[in-house]
Amino acid sequence: MSRELQFLMTGLGQGGIYAVIGVGFVLIHNVTNVINFAQGEFAMIGAMLATTFVAAGTPLPVAFVLATAGAALVGVAAERFTIAPSRGYSSDVRIIITVGTAFLLQGLGLALWGADPRSLPAFTPGPPVRVLGAALPRQTFWVLGFALLVGLSLWLFFNRSIVGKAMMASASDPDAARLQGINPVVMGMIAFTVSAGLAGAAGVIIVPLTAASTSIGVPLALKGFIAAVIGGLRSPLAAIGGGFTVGVAEAMLGGYVSSALKSALTFLLLFVLLLVMSRDGRLSGVARV
Amino acid sequence: MRQSEANRKPSSTGYLGLAVLGLGLAWAVDLTDILVPATLVFMAFRAMAGVGLTLVMGISGQAVLGQAAFFGIGAYSALALTADRGWPMAATIVVAMAISAVVGGILGRLVFPLSGHFLAMATLAFGLIFLNLVQWAEPITGGNNGGTVPPIGIGSWRFGKDEFLGIDGDRFAFLVAWALVIGAVALLDGIVRSRSGRALIALRSSPMAAATSGIDTVRARTGAFMMSSAVAAFAGVLYAHFIGFVSPDAFSLLVSIELLILVTLGGLRSVWGAPLGAVALTLLVELTKFLAEHLVDGSSAPYEIMALGAAIVVVMLVAPGGIASIRWPLHRKAAVPNTRVAPARAAS
Numbered sequence: 001m002s003r004e005l006q007f008l009m010t011g012l013g014q015g016g017i018y019a020v021i022g023v024g025f026v027l028i029h030n031v032t033n034v035i036n037f038a039q040g041e042f043a044m045i046g047a048m049l050a051t052t053f054v055a056a057g058t059p060l061p062v063a064f065v066l067a068t069a070g071a072a073l074v075g076v077a078a079e080r081f082t083i084a085p086s087r088g089y090s091s092d093v094r095i096i097i098t099v100g101t102a103f104l105l106q107g108l109g110l111a112l113w114g115a116d117p118r119s120l121p122a123f124t125p126g127p128p129v130r131v132l133g134a135a136l137p138r139q140t141f142w143v144l145g146f147a148l149l150v151g152l153s154l155w156l157f158f159n160r161s162i163v164g165k166a167m168m169a170s171a172s173d174p175d176a177a178r179l180q181g182i183n184p185v186v187m188g189m190i191a192f193t194v195s196a197g198l199a200g201a202a203g204v205i206i207v208p209l210t211a212a213s214t215s216i217g218v219p220l221a222l223k224g225f226i227a228a229v230i231g232g233l234r235s236p237l238a239a240i241g242g243g244f245t246v247g248v249a250e251a252m253l254g255g256y257v258s259s260a261l262k263s264a265l266t267f268l269l270l271f272v273l274l275l276v277m278s279r280d281g282r283l284s285g286v287a288r289v
Numbered sequence: 290m291r292q293s294e295a296n297r298k299p300s301s302t303g304y305l306g307l308a309v310l311g312l313g314l315a316w317a318v319d320l321t322d323i324l325v326p327a328t329l330v331f332m333a334f335r336a337m338a339g340v341g342l343t344l345v346m347g348i349s350g351q352a353v354l355g356q357a358a359f360f361g362i363g364a365y366s367a368l369a370l371t372a373d374r375g376w377p378m379a380a381t382i383v384v385a386m387a388i389s390a391v392v393g394g395i396l397g398r399l400v401f402p403l404s405g406h407f408l409a410m411a412t413l414a415f416g417l418i419f420l421n422l423v424q425w426a427e428p429i430t431g432g433n434n435g436g437t438v439p440p441i442g443i444g445s446w447r448f449g450k451d452e453f454l455g456i457d458g459d460r461f462a463f464l465v466a467w468a469l470v471i472g473a474v475a476l477l478d479g480i481v482r483s484r485s486g487r488a489l490i491a492l493r494s495s496p497m498a499a500a501t502s503g504i505d506t507v508r509a510r511t512g513a514f515m516m517s518s519a520v521a522a523f524a525g526v527l528y529a530h531f532i533g534f535v536s537p538d539a540f541s542l543l544v545s546i547e548l549l550i551l552v553t554l555g556g557l558r559s560v561w562g563a564p565l566g567a568v569a570l571t572l573l574v575e576l577t578k579f580l581a582e583h584l585v586d587g588s589s590a591p592y593e594i595m596a597l598g599a600a601i602v603v604v605m606l607v608a609p610g611g612i613a614s615i616r617w618p619l620h621r622k623a624a625v626p627n628t629r630v631a632p633a634r635a636a637s
Contacts, residue, residue: 035409082602092352093609095409096553099354100601103546107595218542222417225410264421267414274407275399 002133007255008248009131013140013209015247016147017043020202021224022231022239023150024195029233030158030171031184031191033091037098038078039199040221041105046071046200047212048109051118060123068201074105075196079189087185102217109214117211120204139208146205150198151240158236167191199224219263223250226270246270330459330531332571333466334360337524339551339563340473341517344480344489346549347557351401351510352409355416356548359518361423361540362389363525364438368535369429371526372438382526386519393518397511408514416545423537435536438529462531469527470564473520477560480516489513543594550601556613565612573600 021039028036049070053063082101086094123142128135157164170177170184177184206212227246231238249269254262338360345353366385370376376384392415400411423430430436480486488509491499500506529535547570555566577596581589608614 082606085606089605089609092346093605095352096549097602097605099546099549100598100605102598103543103594104598104602107591107593107598110591110594218413219417222410222413229410258425260425261421264418264425267418271399271411271414 003255005132005134007251009134009136009140010255011248011251012244013137013143013247014206014250015227015244016143017202017206017220017243018223018227018246019147019240019243020150020198021220022227022243023154023236024199025225025228026231026233026236026239027154027195027198028191029228031167032083032188033171034083034094034098035091035225036083036192036195037095037221038102038105038217039195039224040217040219041102041109042071042075042196042199043203043206043220044109044212044214044217045074045105046203047207047216048113048118048203048214049200050204051120051207051212052113054120060121064201064204067204068197071200071203072193072197074200075192076189078105078196079192083188083192084185102221106214106217109217113214115213115215117213118207119211120207122208123205137209139205143205143209146202147240147243151237154236163190222267223270226274229274230270245273249273327459327532328571328575329463330466331528332567333463333470334524334528334531335548335551335570336470336564336567337466337473337527338521338548339555339567340470340477340560341520342548342552343557343560343563344477344513345510345517346552347559347562351514352549353412353514353517353545354409354542354549355412355414355419355545356517356521357540357542357544358412358416358419359389359393359521360525360528360544360548361419361537362392362518363522363527364529364535364539365423365430365525366522367438367526367529368431368436371530372436373429378441378526378530382523385522385526389518389522390515393515394511397514398507401507401510401514413542413545416540416542420537420541423540431536433537435534437534438532440533441530466527466531470567474560474564481560485509485512543597547597550597552611554600554604554611556611558610559613562611562613569612570597570600573597 021043024039024042025036028034028039046067050063050067053066054060058066078101082097083094086097089097122137122139124138126138128137129141130136158168159165166177166180166182167187167190169180170182170187174184177187203212203216223246224243227242228239230242230245231240233239246266250262250266253265253269257265338356342353342356345351363382363385366381366388367378370381370384371378396411396415397408400408424432426432481490488499488504491502492504492506492509496506499509528539532539551566551570552563553566554569555562555564559565573596574593577593578589581592585592604611
């Protein structure tokens, strides 16, 4: 029992990050219809900024806020310089543009911070908490709490606030939205800022659990995307669920089957899951041609 | 206007003429004095893998982010079959292309019924799965250390090393590799002009309309993807034999991205996009390396990645049709009708 619980909790902890990245995909996709490949790089930048600030003597909470703001700023810049000018281009061209942005950012990160993994102290120091025989690092609870908080607040934002509804409107029909006085360009900027900020914050929170390097972006983006798709690509709350699913699947496969083949098996399983779900027509966000 | 352009079909011999001219020029200025010969040959292998990618991405309009894995299937087949089991290279090529096509076929069958960005993600995941498998299957692949592959040769003569009819090895390899690229381009040109090629182009502009006209969209796209995967495996086998060494680094995600850049840079809608892109990409990488070595301390790798990323963004924003879409005076004759159109702009 303790072994199962250990895997489950480890998976949930890791999955919380995928969840938040996945929410970012949903947010940007909801508003701009772009699948933003650079999503994982925002997390990398958050993580790297935080480790740099802490190494320079900044208190951890301040470093957290600065890193989040930094990632958000990079997000705005990405939107302004790459996404906004590509308005009206076909979606495959825009996806390729975000791939370019991702590599631009990864190269920038590599030039600034090198390839070595970096670490941070846990947000609340102390020995692991024992739950039913499983030992859980305290940081796991930060990750879980953050993921749930993000999911809930975005759900409220989209369903209860005017700005959130305006964002949804500009995604489903930009022209109709414009007639209602909604500016889709501004909505796109907001979406990128919030997504990048969230990913940046997620990047900081994960560093105490698993050391981060400048190459974490692409795998994070891929797993976050899968999380978003499992959740249907439309609902932030469902993306949170998708993120936890990805994390738990990864931990279970790594723990029970083979740790050397962990990433191959995870992608394979998720791929199959994705196909099965989309075949049943359960994925609202997946258009069938 | 478009109709009249379509009627003025440039013949394939026109292409060959141009290509031969290009090769002759390269020969005359003797590029091998300026660039490392291996770079030039490598450029050709990348162009070859890129030609396959053009078929899928440019003609049928689907993004592929894991092409390096198919390239890798070829290279690792060379390692496992020719090097370790003593197979003749021709047999290895056939097997590698078959494996690659089957994998591509399965992926395509599963993914193509879904909308556009799924192929991008599925091939990306496949690329990562491939790397993980390579690291895991250490007895066959040599894991992270890789393994060596003997050069192609007849008797004591070795391709790329020894001179052939007075032409030194490097230059001969360069010529052969680029001749193969031209062959691949001619093949692609033939496909584009064929009935299935027209079906793929119809699919790109409107999947719905294509399906209504009786085109099996999944089958057409899967066929294109299988062919592209097989061509990449072919290039991979040759690459392994020429470079003489196979390791996971040569098939990483970055290489897939380089291939993606190569075809977009050159022009997704032109059969000449991949070779043009390979030349442009090589120049970009070499220039970045040169600048980085002279201007900053340490490795030039981060700057190469940055340059690649920036190149994609800039080309896509400024000329989504790539270099081939820029209307040079000479270019009018070399462009493929119907395939020069820049990516469709959405109605809104």
